[in-house]
Amino acid sequence: MTATAHPAGPDTFAGRLAAFSAVGRWSAVNDDLPWTPAPRSMPCLWRYADLRPFVLEAAEFVKGDAAALRVITHLNPGHRSYEAACGHLYSGLQALKPHEAMTCHRHAASAIRFVHEGRGGWTAVDGDRISVGAGDVVITPGRRWHEHGNDADDGLVIWQDLTNDPLVNTLGATFFELHPQGTHLTSTPRRDTLASWGGLLLPDTRRGHQASPLYAYPWEKCREALDAAARAGHHDPYDGVVLEYANPATGGPVTPTTGCRLQLLQGGERTTAHRHTGSVVYVAAQGRGTTVIDGTGFEWSAGDTFCVPSWAAHSHANRSSTQQAVLFSADEFPLLRALGLYAEEAVEDAAN
Amino acid sequence: MTATAHPAGPDTFAGRLAAFSAVGRWSAVNDDLPWTPAPRSMPCLWRYADLRPFVLEAAEFVKGDAAALRVITHLNPGHRSYEAACGHLYSGLQALKPHEAMTCHRHAASAIRFVHEGRGGWTAVDGDRISVGAGDVVITPGRRWHEHGNDADDGLVIWQDLTNDPLVNTLGATFFELHPQGTHLTSTPRRDTLASWGGLLLPDTRRGHQASPLYAYPWEKCREALDAAARAGHHDPYDGVVLEYANPATGGPVTPTTGCRLQLLQGGERTTAHRHTGSVVYVAAQGRGTTVIDGTGFEWSAGDTFCVPSWAAHSHANRSSTQQAVLFSADEFPLLRALGLYAEEAVEDAAN
Amino acid sequence: MTATAHPAGPDTFAGRLAAFSAVGRWSAVNDDLPWTPAPRSMPCLWRYADLRPFVLEAAEFVKGDAAALRVITHLNPGHRSYEAACGHLYSGLQALKPHEAMTCHRHAASAIRFVHEGRGGWTAVDGDRISVGAGDVVITPGRRWHEHGNDADDGLVIWQDLTNDPLVNTLGATFFELHPQGTHLTSTPRRDTLASWGGLLLPDTRRGHQASPLYAYPWEKCREALDAAARAGHHDPYDGVVLEYANPATGGPVTPTTGCRLQLLQGGERTTAHRHTGSVVYVAAQGRGTTVIDGTGFEWSAGDTFCVPSWAAHSHANRSSTQQAVLFSADEFPLLRALGLYAEEAVEDAAN
């Protein structure tokens, strides 16, 4: 079959060309290639109070075992067919019932977990069995064996999974494995990465950690760091007092694609609006505030999740004039920076 | 509206949850997250002889001017709604008519151009006005002003654009600008990047070039390098004699996301099968061969384009027992490596 | 004047050649170029109890003011004409009397200070005014303004300066300046680098710190890190439990040329002998032990200083069977590694 077998002329051009898996592109700017970023993700807020009942309900009828999950996934309304909270960041609320444990597994994707509530919860990564409580952050770099459990006699443990699954999948790099023994804790040397990597001094051999060798970031230590930075005079016009969870082996982000930050808004503080490439998923860790995203205000309280799509103008305000507010966030900045695609600008916008 | 306002029970769970932009995820492995890479892109071959008539036909009815293009885009049949040849690599055949020139523009995406035919063609990047002929490769790093033209009195100039547009767009980092004067050549200092960066000695100030400061890779010099490497004994079981177009300022790939390579298959050579993460778009530069991709053979001749999706097993064979065959290719390896997602393995498969 | 004007023959060759500032070199191996490292520095031990009286005595007749010092310098007996404790590491005991302060200055060399004794001592680096006590380590990167003082009403503050002065000087890169106002604390923004850089979270802008932005390493935190590492199972056959004072912005050493480490020897522990390129100056921080260097034992107690020259075989033993011993050390490993000259090997030697 050849093109000449068909009647000539622009009118039938597309049809004839389609037979050869090709299409005419007559403009450098189109829906697929806008003048400026036009991500499919929309700004969105998910209230913890709205989703928590579903987490409890799911715990009744969803069994957690091999390769299984029990996660209420934050689904961006801009792309319901595509499981991501924003851009290529996956976010979901995972619950573990008393005495429940999850089969050990590993995958190419990396995960950042923020704990919302519950006692007795633990997550084990690469031999480091970490007991977690509210506000703790646990890093699971790609391809490391990990498993989770709840040792408590009653009460759910609920944490939020923030992963780069959507990115890894769209890049065709997804790998998932279950551990043959169901647990890696019997065969992997026990580690205490906080003891090894959480101090001012570091192990003497620490070359080439593309992801953080430190898996546990306890809430108290992180919150202390934020207060110390505030006392030391750190302040950013767009984000208040903001610090990044750091890979101690490199001083860089905790994973090659996704970073996470903790920021403090003083009572009554209102930040300047800006925008940048790269999506961000925020989790309110403390207090209550309002974040204006492309002109729309989103009111959040502790526990709520909201997202700022790439290039959306945004500013944060603490709704309390006296209490501090703290936001945890996971961002795609390392991804954008590694590819030379990070851009940022201040926004002169009354709405923001 | 609250969840409790609805009838309880798993049967209506999804519907009630959807109202809060959330969805239950009960399994770690699903269509979105397979056990191993399952890219939407399919192996595909596009014959130059099939598409060239469309390029000629389009030249008659598509006017090339501001922000306009005249490109026959290679559209992967795995995702017709999504303009990419494979993975996040865009590929298309662009034509310029005699005395035609394209308005100067710049964008966040980076482009690699492989010239198929024509005399008098030129492309200017960041002040370097490069005259191009068959086999030449031109690099356009992101955000550099560039424009193209055809100085010949007759005959089309046809080249292939290989860009990371799909990646930049899906990451929400697209920026496109037209040059206010229509051309940058009157306002930008003239450069000769081949003279500055194409030798054994380099300019004395060359720190922090994330993309190549060398824009022109003439066919003769590249082909010579391939022969020299062959004489020097270079050989890879999976790719024959293979060399990468290098960023002279870093020794790395030509752009942060996309690399390109030139490989030589000796008469009768047949490579071993392997697979890796990261898509590759091949353009046959010389000779004729067969590439077996996941068990299916694709026969190519000089000018043809074909693609190998992420993780697809593939091996190459030169169909001539006496003539050399040469493949040019653009790959996503820098992208995958930068993110810690590159994986590779040999394949024991008779079919391959 | 030409060579031929002189009588010919090897006998007068050297003399005639010397007139042209040249010399014949007939062997690739000679005193200047041995088969293996033959540093001029010799192993040596300096007892704190021996030098402390001189520190006290000097405090009586040496006035501390502009560009002046009061330092008892550890002088390696292998090169008395050359002020270094070992290799290119300078070491000396500095004392400050009550209410004494030193004029602010800066230099190209970088300094690491280990505090031996005294209350009320402080050192200010680049705006960070650090109160120091026994065991604290303070980093002064090159070219940062710094000054010191003693706020106590009685008692000397004594600390040990460990600098790369000999290296910077032999490389012809020495620069020294006095601050025009005598102090930088009135004109430089106050900093608290421990607050900013001493936690798990780091400031959001931290690119390109060749030297540590953290200046204060308090003894308690460092000692805790050592205990934590011991509990976590860290152990090195040559150095026991050993950790490096880290540059939090890079995960690397505290300065580009000199690193420092803290190591723990359990009661009765005796390490395996090894040798490496790069000099090390040790300061006993706790306990008592014996270090065998090239077959000679050096007995140390808390406060003592000793050195291991490049390539000298050495092993450490804790002389107490029950008490822990701790060694602080400054090393040239970053220097050797940056230049591709680091080498290390285990030593099979009964003497060691």
Added chain:
Amino acid sequence: MTATAHPAGPDTFAGRLAAFSAVGRWSAVNDDLPWTPAPRSMPCLWRYADLRPFVLEAAEFVKGDAAALRVITHLNPGHRSYEAACGHLYSGLQALKPHEAMTCHRHAASAIRFVHEGRGGWTAVDGDRISVGAGDVVITPGRRWHEHGNDADDGLVIWQDLTNDPLVNTLGATFFELHPQGTHLTSTPRRDTLASWGGLLLPDTRRGHQASPLYAYPWEKCREALDAAARAGHHDPYDGVVLEYANPATGGPVTPTTGCRLQLLQGGERTTAHRHTGSVVYVAAQGRGTTVIDGTGFEWSAGDTFCVPSWAAHSHANRSSTQQAVLFSADEFPLLRALGLYAEEAVEDAAN
């Protein structure tokens, strides 16, 4: 023996202290630590015409064999006891007689060789047997086996060795080995590093080359690069048209400590004076000129060697108004930069 056993008082202080291998240091600025760099090396010029007769004479009575050399070493008059041409750069003229070959050896030091004259000379590095002629530069990274020879039937081959021996030795990192078979060419795979690394395309595996994998820099290619850079408009006020011999795997200098450059002075050109830390040894490759160093003019012609000590102000002038002049140089810039000790400034000095 204790300090108190001696009579007290400043007068005897130094003597008593010396018994404990220590010395009082009462000033931060002294001969060892000047306010600005005061290297022992002095500016110096060595005429090729003066030294060549000695090279010929030595060839008569010095036998070249195992571990032996026949080198006329440029000895800086500022430190006759210390074999270096300037700073820590060694320089010497080596000669090989017809059918003479040197025993294969390797060392920690790295060498850069500039060929002055002779046909039939060859140097083999790590399996790459390179035939050399006037103007060629050969790189021998540290610890690579290498050997040299002269295949001609008559005439000496004379080249200049530029090494970092003085640095490696003063750092206590010297290692020297003779190859057990006397040659490595029978046991090492043959390489052609110019074929592999000398083109626009590079081998596909090239990570972590701290020193250049390219050993041969032929004069024609280097000279061409200089002309091309001149045509492309490169020009530096202090050095004219200047290019650096590049490590193609990194875009950096050819070795971690020593770089080399080639610079072109157009007819009548006179550069602006500047100074920088780091020593430089220049070899006039073409033409004749005058370099003013700290106020003293040194007239050079092709073949001559001269040096600029660290921080010495210097400017170059081409003494011909019509002919081009070319200077080859080896510098310590990579060393100084790696250690954060590089400094540079323009000099407002009539004398320069």
